Amino acid sequence: AQKITQTQPGMFVQEKEAVTLDCTYDTSDPSYGLFWYKQPSSGEMIFLIYQGSYDQQNATEGRYSLNFQKARKSANLVISASQLGDSAMYFCAMRGQLRQGAQKLVFGQGTRLTINP
């Protein structure tokens, strides 16, 4: 079974500082995908970044980067130069091996990030 663990229920960071949101996972699939989503108070889930298990390099998307450490089974999200608008819930998710039909995402419990001015 697949499992995602986010150990930080809440984080408070000063504006313009970098922040790392932790995510560890467990799976027996040799091939999988890892995602990060942002959920502001409006409720929508906003896709931020994706990392494939066979990707050689860590994924980056603008201010977002994913610190992928396969041996440790961790996929931490790093937000550089945080902004007030980054305040939201952040969810880490994993998708299993596609050819087995395991398309569904398994979500962590989320981390509530608050950026202080």
Next chain:
Amino acid sequence: GAVVSQHPSRVICKSGTSVKIECRSLDFQATTMFWYRQFPKQSLMLMATSNEGSKATYEQGVEKDKFLINHASLTLSTLTVTSAHPEDSSFYICSARSMRETQYFGPGTRLLVL
């Protein structure tokens, strides 16, 4: 990124009535859509996987007769909450899987059953 819409965004209904929620992928075709439920301050819980032209696959513990899912086209999936009761009040959110395997989410529907 890809756009997924959901309608209605908010609905209040009386106990015993049925509510239909639509999920549309606006700029891509989605052979697979997913329906989630989210309680306040909790994570998303997958309810079912909706495949175009076939029956939905429900997660364990989700009543298929209670939550009817129809995926009639490559851009539309509907979730009908039948005979809704107050305990069905929740935030329902759909997602559509793109060709790049990323799931894009709709804005969600807040259901309140009185």
